[in-house]
Amino acid sequence: KAGVTQTPRYLIKTRGQQVTLSCSPISGHRSVSWYQQTPGQGLQFLFEYFSETQRNKGNFPGRFSGRQFSNSRSEMNVSTLELGDSALYLCASSLVLADSYNEQFFGPGTRLTVL
Amino acid sequence: DQQVKQNSPSLSVQEGRISILNCDYTNSMFDYFLWYKKYPAEGPTFLISISSIKDKNEDGRFTVFLNKSAKHLSLHIVPSQPGDSAVYFCAASASLSSGSARQLTFGSGTQLTVLP
Numbered sequence: 001k002a003g004v005t006q007t008p009r010y011l012i013k014t015r016g017q018q019v020t021l022s023c024s025p026i027s028g029h030r031s032v033s034w035y036q037q038t039p040g041q042g043l044q045f046l047f048e049y050f051s052e053t054q055r056n057k058g059n060f061p062g063r064f065s066g067r068q069f070s071n072s073r074s075e076m077n078v079s080t081l082e083l084g085d086s087a088l089y090l091c092a093s094s095l096v097l098a099d100s101y102n103e104q105f106f107g108p109g110t111r112l113t114v115l
Numbered sequence: 116d117q118q119v120k121q122n123s124p125s126l127s128v129q130e131g132r133i134s135i136l137n138c139d140y141t142n143s144m145f146d147y148f149l150w151y152k153k154y155p156a157e158g159p160t161f162l163i164s165i166s167s168i169k170d171k172n173e174d175g176r177f178t179v180f181l182n183k184s185a186k187h188l189s190l191h192i193v194p195s196q197p198g199d200s201a202v203y204f205c206a207a208s209a210s211l212s213s214g215s216a217r218q219l220t221f222g223s224g225t226q227l228t229v230l231p
Contacts, residue, residue: 042223106158
């Protein structure tokens with residue numbers, strides 16, 4: 001079974017631009033979560049999608065948005081990029097059902113650098 | 116306000132010895148705890164977990180201990196091997212209202228280096 005894939009793996013943008021990152025979950029997984037990893041901050045939860053609906057959202061500004069398609073693939077968009085958005089963006093998928101914990105499987109991440 | 120804290124950014128241990136990684140949490144609603152391991156250029160991989168109804172869970176060389184009264188958990192690796200060198204993240208999850216999905220709250224990670 002193929003793992004979680006993320007594209008692109010590396011991205012360089014300039015301040016003010018926008019960026020779209022893509023995540024393909026493990027086949028059969030319907031939940032996709034996004035995290036931001038910066039040095040010293042660990043993984044910060046961005047949002048989680050299930051059946052094309054955002055179910056949970058972390059404490060990030062509205063410049064960060066996402067969506068999920070009917071095939072469970074997900075995209076994350078960041079508009080008006082700032083230098084502080086430079087980070088590793090990780091996507092995780094799981095089989096999660098309501099109120100039960102299911103392991104999250106992570107992709108390799110997209111390294112975004114904002115100049 | 117960090118709800119999950121890993122106060123040691125790095126730890127060095129000799130091969131064959133025990134590695135102890137620590138994690139503290141503040142949210143008493145957390146009832147499921149996990150450890151993830153991360154190598155450079157890869158996503159985190161699940162290592163071991165523990166439910167709040169237990170105080171210990173073992174899987175081979177890895178054991179997680181939970182002290183609910185102290186809101187503290189630890190990961191013990193014994194014996195430590197050079198291949199264990201990685202960043203270890205502690206994560207916690209709280210039961211949400213019906214219909215919502217659990218989400219993970221991560222600590223900032225501890226870089227473990229096992230010296231040969």
